[in-house]
Amino acid sequence: MRIGLFATCLGDTLFPEAVRSTAVLLARLGHDVVFPPGQTCCGQMHVNTGYQREPLPLVRNFAEQFGDTSIEAVVMPSGSCAGSVRHQHEIVAERYGDAALRSGVATVKAKTYELSELLVDVLGVEDVGAYFPHRVTYHPTCHSLRMLRVGDKPLKLLRAVDSIDLVELPEADSCCGFGGTFALKNAETSTAMLQDKMRNIAATGAGVCTAGDSSCLMHIGGGLSRIRSGTRTLHLAQILSATRTSPYVPTEAVR
C-alpha cells in the first residue's frame, strides 16, 4: 500500500525517533512510505486554543499535501493529530474555507488513520514481528480513546510483541493533564493530574510507559524526569519497530 506519512510538527522537530520508527515499521511490513515534503502542522493547537481563522492555511496545506490520489492512506503516530484531521479540519473549512477546500478536507479525512488503526483495521496485522524484552505499561491517551475510539487496538499490537511484559495501568483512562495549552493556562491543575498519573505508573513497576501520542508522552516523560523516576516514556511505534536484529537502544535523556 502507498501510505502518506504525516510526521506532525512535534514529531518532526522534537520526537523524530517516533516518526522514524513508524516509517521503518511500515516499510518492513512491505509498504511504500511517502513523505510529502511540504507538510508542516495540522493546526490542532490553534483550534484547541480557540483559533479557527488562523489555522486555515494549515488545514489547506494539509489537504493539498495529502490530497494526491496515489496516496491510499495517511498515517500519523499521534492520536490527537489524527483526531484533529478527522474532526476539526471540517469545522475550520466549513467556517472559513471555500467549496474546494471543503471537499479536499473530506477526501483526506476519509483516508486518515492513527498508527494502531492503520495497522489493525486497514493493514490487518496485529503481530508486527517486534521484540521488546521489557516491562511496559500503556497509557491510552484521551484523544485516541474518545475522539478516535481506537479501543484496544494498541493493546492488541503490544500483546503480540515477543518477550514483552505488559502490565495494566491503574486508572488508565483518566487524563494525564496535558491538554495542549491547558498545561500552560492551567499549569497547576495540569500538574495535579500529572501527579496522579505518575503515581499510577509507578505502581505498575514498569520501566517503560508507552502511548500513541508524543505530546502526552512529552508531558508524562517530563514529569517522570523531574522526579527522577526510573521509568521512561517511549512511543508505541518505537516498541513496535524494535526487533531482535535491531533492538531498541535508549539515546535521549528525556522524552
Add this chain to the structure above:
Amino acid sequence: MSSTFLGMPAPPPRSPYGTGNLRGDRKFPRAAHDELRNEQLRRNLGRATRTIRAKRLDVTGELPDWEALREAGSAIKTDTMNRLPELLEQLERKVTEHGGTVHWARDGAEANEIVARLVQETGSSEVIKVKSMATQEIGLNEHLESVGITPYETDLAELIVQLAHDKPSHILVPAIHRNRDEIRQIFLKEIPGVDPGLDNVPAHLAAAARAYLREKFMTTTVAVSGANFGIAETGTLSVVESEGNGRMCLTMPDTLITVMGIEKVLPRHQDLEVFLQLLPRSSTGERMNPYTSLWTGVTPGDGPQNFHLVLLDNGRTAALADRIGREALNCIRCSACLNVCPVYERTGGHAYGSTYPGPIGAVLTPQLAGMHAAKGDPNSSLPYASSLCGACFDACPVKIDIPSLLVELRHQHTEQAGATAEKLAMRAAATVMKHPKLFTAAQKGAGLGRVLGGRDGKISHLPPPFDGWSDSRDTAAPPKRTFRSWLASAEGAATMRAAADEHRRNEKDGKKEEDA
C-alpha cells in the same frame, strides 16, 4: 408572499451583566490555585467522585438499552429546544387550567421580586426550600433575607451549605467538599438547641438535621421549590430527590412557589419514562431515585392551595439563539460530567465561581451570563478550564458534546478578545508553518534549545509564559536532527531501503517455508 417587515430583529435579551451567582470574582486558574492547596478538599473530592463514578458505571452498564436511552433523551431535548416557545405556552395554559398561576421572569432580579412579593402576600416571614438550582443561580435566599424573609433549605446537603454560610460546590451533592467531622462542627455551631454530645456518625448527624427540619415543616406555610421537569402536555411539575424532605415541602405548606428555568420543560408525560431512567442512574448511580413527586396545579383539600410557577429566563433565550447555547440547554443537571471530570476532581466546584461548576458549567455559565474577554471577565477563563479529555461527553446521559462546545466557546472568546499577544503568536506560528521553508528554518532555530539544555540534554527552566510548564516538567532539548532531515540523509535512505529489503527477504523465506 405576504409577510410584514418588522425591522431588524432585536438582539436576544442578555441577562444583566453580573446578576446572580453566575460569575466568580477571580479567574479559574487563580481560584483553582487556592483550592488545589486544600489537601482535605482534594481527598474528599477524590474519594466521593471515585465512588460515584464506579456506581454509575455499574448501573448504566446493566441496562441493555442504555445507549438507546441516551439517544432518546438527546432527541427529546433537542425537539424541546426547537419548539420551546410553543411548549412553554402550552405549559402555561395547562398550569392555569389546573388552578395555578404562571409568572414570567426575564432575569434573576425579576424572579426574586416576584417570589418575594408572593411570600409577602401570604403574610409569612419564613419559607422552606427544596431542590432549586434556579434559585441558587439568581441568589433568591440573599434577596429574601434582604426583605426580611428567612429561607430554610431542607435538602440535607443544601442545609449543610446554608448553615456553614458556604456556597454549593456540586450540582447534586452541594456539600461534597465537606466530610463528616466538618458537618458535625457546623451542626454544633449553627443548629439551635442541638445535643452538645453529637458525634460524627452519619445516622446521628441525619437525626439532628431531621429534628431541626421537622419543626420547620410543621410551622412554615410557604415553600419554594425548583423543578426537574415541567410537562407541557399536562401542566405537571416534578421534583426528584432522595430524602423525602422535598415531598414535605411540596405537600405540607399552603402556598407553593416553583421557580423553573424555561429549559426544564418536556413535551409529553411519557417523556418521563426516559428521563426517570437516565437521571438517577447518571447522577447518584441509583436505579431509581427514592422520591419522585409530581403535582398538577392545585387540588382542593389536598396539598398546597396556592400554586405559583415562576418561569425563569435569565439568559436562556440568549443561549437558545446560539447553536452552542442551545445544545447546552439540553442539560438535565445530573452531574455525571462533574463526577468524571479530572479538572473538577482536583479543583472542586468553587473554582468555577458559578452555581454551575464542572464541564457543563464551563459551557453554560458564559452562555447565560456572558463572557467579556476584553474586560478580563472571570467567565472568559471557564472555557479553558478543561484538558478536552472528553470524559464528560461519554458520561452525559443526553449526549451533550461538551468538548466541542468548549472549543467553540474558546473560538468565540478569541474572536471577541481582539488582537492579543496570543493571537499574534498564533498567527505568526501559522504563517511560519504554512511555508515549509520557513518551517524548516524554525526547526533549525529549535536547535537553539540544545544550547538552553544543560549537559544532560534537559531543559528545566523556561521563561514565561512557559514557566508553568517547567515548574513541574523537564523538557528534552530538541534532537540534533529533525525527522525530515534524517529521511533526506544518506543514513535515512539506507535505513528505509534496508527495511524494505527485510520485508522482501521475509517474504522469500515465507515462500520457501511454504514450498518446503
